[in-house]
Amino acid sequence: MATADVTFGFSCGRSKLDEYLVQRAASNNVAGWSATSVVLEGLRVVGFVTTVPAAVEAKLVRKVIRNLPGYPAPVLLLARMGANLEDRGRGVGPLLMDVAYRGAVELADRFGCVGLLTHAKAAGEGQPDARPYYAGLGFAVVEEPATEGDPTTMFLTMAKVREKLAAG
Numbered sequence: 001m002a003t004a005d006v007t008f009g010f011s012c013g014r015s016k017l018d019e020y021l022v023q024r025a026a027s028n029n030v031a032g033w034s035a036t037s038v039v040l041e042g043l044r045v046v047g048f049v050t051t052v053p054a055a056v057e058a059k060l061v062r063k064v065i066r067n068l069p070g071y072p073a074p075v076l077l078l079a080r081m082g083a084n085l086e087d088r089g090r091g092v093g094p095l096l097m098d099v100a101y102r103g104a105v106e107l108a109d110r111f112g113c114v115g116l117l118t119h120a121k122a123a124g125e126g127q128p129d130a131r132p133y134y135a136g137l138g139f140a141v142v143e144e145p146a147t148e149g150d151p152t153t154m155f156l157t158m159a160k161v162r163e164k165l166a167a168g
């Protein structure tokens, strides 16, 4: 993402995500605090995805990766993602996920990464629960929300990430 990208008027239906994109994503990129990539139509942003390398307790992902050592497990955190409401159904989502898959492979090949982790948001602001969306992509639930309405922690192994990329 570049500071010249036009985010004015962007709405994915979730105000916190919109605010993040408009107010913080570009400066966080410059600061190196996270990496936001965008799908553009001309200069206009129609979708964005924010990723951050992270480490999680091995026991969180041991349910889906056998023989994982007990050290903190390196993951790529799919921290935020949104497609502009008016641009839904135009293939923006798959392009955003492609960025995340490629980022995970790059991280795995250079530094180690066991998969993609996300905190799928519960239904809110007229948007559906994101959990079925990620489940449809092959993500497994690795931690249920402590309280109803909190996000669900979901995980896609590197093997599945590579399968997705190989399938095109």
Ligand SMILES: CC(C)(COP(=O)(O)OP(=O)(O)OC[C@H]1O[C@@H](n2cnc3c(N)ncnc32)[C@H](O)[C@@H]1OP(=O)(O)O)[C@@H](O)C(=O)NCCC(=O)NCCS
Pocket: 012, 013, 014, 017, 080, 081, 082, 083, 084, 087, 088, 089, 090, 091, 092, 093, 094, 118, 119, 120, 121, 127, 128, 129, 130, 131, 132, 133
């Ligand atoms: C998640 C999001 C980025 C996907 O973008 P998109 O462009 O709609 O995605 P895709 O084109 O890949 O997928 C569209 C398909 O997924 C389905 N879908 C979208 N959100 C879904 C959900 N929460 N649960 C189940 N299915 C969902 C759509 O109905 C559509 O199905 P179809 O192809 O059978 O018509 C977009 O829905 C969005 O911005 N949502 C609001 C923000 C959000 O919840 N972000 C995730 C936070 S964890």
